[in-house]
Amino acid sequence: MRRAPYEQPMTVDQLKGLLKKFDTNGDGKLSRKELKEALKSLHLRFAGLKAWSAIHHADVNKDGVISDEEINELAKHIFKWLKI
Template identity: 60%
Template sequence: MRKARQVEVPLTEEQLKGMIRRFDTDGDGKISRKELKVGLRSLGLRFSGFRAIRALHHADANGDGVINDDEMNELAKYVSNKWGRMR
């Protein structure tokens, strides 16, 4: 019996954005630093607080401290480039 190989496939930006949108636990349409931290931790990423701060700093174009829908593309690109393949 052959053992199945597990192949990691990078997520598309649309898949990443869908995943990140689920981090919006209060339903306001924005991702706060706390929501991003909890979401990244749920994905198994270590140092999620630090990573959330860095990602927010990178993607928060208007400086309001949250990621809105307009900034979601930049956040998805950052996550994809920084942390590569995510399951």
């Protein structure tokens, strides 16, 4: 797995902040498309597949989006891919 090119390690809280910036429609939730763009910005390979996997893992209520209540689990799941 490729390591993301960061000069300083990122914390889970910083990752959550970054993910929230990709809520382009401002509804307070992350769609799979928005998450895919966030993962691309982190230089992760197979961003579309990883977005699907992350939503499948973190979307507790199965509504297809990640709400504010689910973002902690999402960030922890993605953090493993970053290996930082």
